[in-house]
Amino acid sequence: MPTSPSSSAQAAREQVAQRLRDLRADAGITGTELAVRCGWTHPKTSRIENARTPPTPDDVRRWCRACGAEDQAADIIAQSRDAESLYVEWRRKVRAGLKRLQNSYVELYQSTELFRIYSPTLVPGLLQTEGYARALLSTNTRLLDIPDDAEDAAAARLERSQIIHQPGHRFVMLIEEGVLRYQLGDEDAMAAQLGYLLTAGALPAVSLGIIPSATRGRVLWPQELFHIYDDTLVSVELLAARVQVTQPSEIALYLKAFEQLRSMAVYGAEARALILKAIEALH
Structure with a gap:
C-alpha cells in the first residue's frame, strides 16, 4: 500500500513501527539478528521499523516470537489494522x-x-x-x-x-x-x-x-x-x-x-x- 498523504494515517503506522522497534531493543538483538530469526532479509526489518512497509499479521507474530514477546502480538496486530484503516x-x-x-x-x-x-x-x-x-x-x-x-x-x-x-x-x-x-x-x-x-x-x-x-x-x-x-x-x-x-x-x-x-x-x-x-x- 502506498504511503498515506495523511499524517494521521502515517502517525498511526509509525506508532506500530515504534512498538516493534522497542520490542527488538528490549530483547537486545540487532536488526540483522531479528531478520535471521524471522526468516527474512535485513532490509525488510528496516522497512517495517521505519514505517515504510506495514507489517502483515504473520510478520508481527514472527517479530514478537523472535523477541520473546508473543503475548503482545495480538494487540500490535489490532493496532496495525487500525492504522491501515485510516487510508482506504x-x-x-x-x-x-x-x-x-x-x-x-x-x-x-x-x-x-x-x-x-x-x-x-x-x-x-x-x-x-x-x-x-x-x-x-x-x-x-x-x-x-x-x-x-x-x-x-x-x-x-x-x-x-x-x-x-x-x-x-x-x-x-x-x-x-x-x-x-x-x-x-x-x-x-x-x-x-x-x-x-x-x-x-x-x-x-x-x-x-x-x-x-x-x-x-x-x-x-x-x-x-x-x-x-x-x-x-x-x-x-x-x-x-x-x-x-x-x-x-x-x-x-x-x-x-x-x-x-x-x-x-x-x-x-x-x-x-x-x-x-x-x-x-x-x-
Missing part, C-alpha cells in the same frame, strides 16, 4: 460496485448533526442531481476499471441525499466558482444541476457558499475536497483513496482552513447571481 484505497472499496459505496455512508450521515463540506472541483454529493451524479460516477467506473453500475449508484446517492430534508442535521457547503463551469454530462444535465443549486441553496438547513474566481488576495489557496463530520472526523477524497483524519490537532487544522475558505465565499443573492451566470454560459 478506492479500488479495493469499490470492487463490489459504486452503489454499495454510496450505501456505506448512510450510518455516518444519520449520526452527524453538522456537515461541513468543501469542494474545489465538483458539486457536493448531497446536492447532486441524478444526471450529474450518473455522469460523474460513470466516469469513475471507467477510471477505476470496475463494472459500470453508475445508474444504480446515482439512485443510491440521491436516496442518501434526502438527509438534507430531515430534521436534526445542518449543512455548510463551500464550492469554488469553477465547480459551476466544469460540465459533467450533457448540457441539459448540467443545466438541471445548476438549477437545483438555486433551489437547494435556499433550504433552511443548507448554507451554500461560493468562492468567486475573481477573489483578490485569497487568505487560503484552493484545497483538496474534504468533509468534516461534526468535530470528530475529516474525510479527504483523493484520486486513489479516501483518507480519514481522526487526530484532534489535525481536525482543528481542517476546521481552521474551512473557516478561512468560508470567509471568502459569497452567499444568498450574490451566490445565485454566479449560478445564473453559469447557466447563461451553457447556451
Whole structure:
C-alpha cells in the first residue's frame, strides 16, 4: 500500500513501527539478528521499523516470537489494522460496485448533526442531481476499471441525499466558482444541476457558499475536497483513496482552513447571481 498523504494515517503506522522497534531493543538483538530469526532479509526489518512497509499479521507474530514477546502480538496486530484503516484505497472499496459505496455512508450521515463540506472541483454529493451524479460516477467506473453500475449508484446517492430534508442535521457547503463551469454530462444535465443549486441553496438547513474566481488576495489557496463530520472526523477524497483524519490537532487544522475558505465565499443573492451566470454560459 502506498504511503498515506495523511499524517494521521502515517502517525498511526509509525506508532506500530515504534512498538516493534522497542520490542527488538528490549530483547537486545540487532536488526540483522531479528531478520535471521524471522526468516527474512535485513532490509525488510528496516522497512517495517521505519514505517515504510506495514507489517502483515504473520510478520508481527514472527517479530514478537523472535523477541520473546508473543503475548503482545495480538494487540500490535489490532493496532496495525487500525492504522491501515485510516487510508482506504478506492479500488479495493469499490470492487463490489459504486452503489454499495454510496450505501456505506448512510450510518455516518444519520449520526452527524453538522456537515461541513468543501469542494474545489465538483458539486457536493448531497446536492447532486441524478444526471450529474450518473455522469460523474460513470466516469469513475471507467477510471477505476470496475463494472459500470453508475445508474444504480446515482439512485443510491440521491436516496442518501434526502438527509438534507430531515430534521436534526445542518449543512455548510463551500464550492469554488469553477465547480459551476466544469460540465459533467450533457448540457441539459448540467443545466438541471445548476438549477437545483438555486433551489437547494435556499433550504433552511443548507448554507451554500461560493468562492468567486475573481477573489483578490485569497487568505487560503484552493484545497483538496474534504468533509468534516461534526468535530470528530475529516474525510479527504483523493484520486486513489479516501483518507480519514481522526487526530484532534489535525481536525482543528481542517476546521481552521474551512473557516478561512468560508470567509471568502459569497452567499444568498450574490451566490445565485454566479449560478445564473453559469447557466447563461451553457447556451
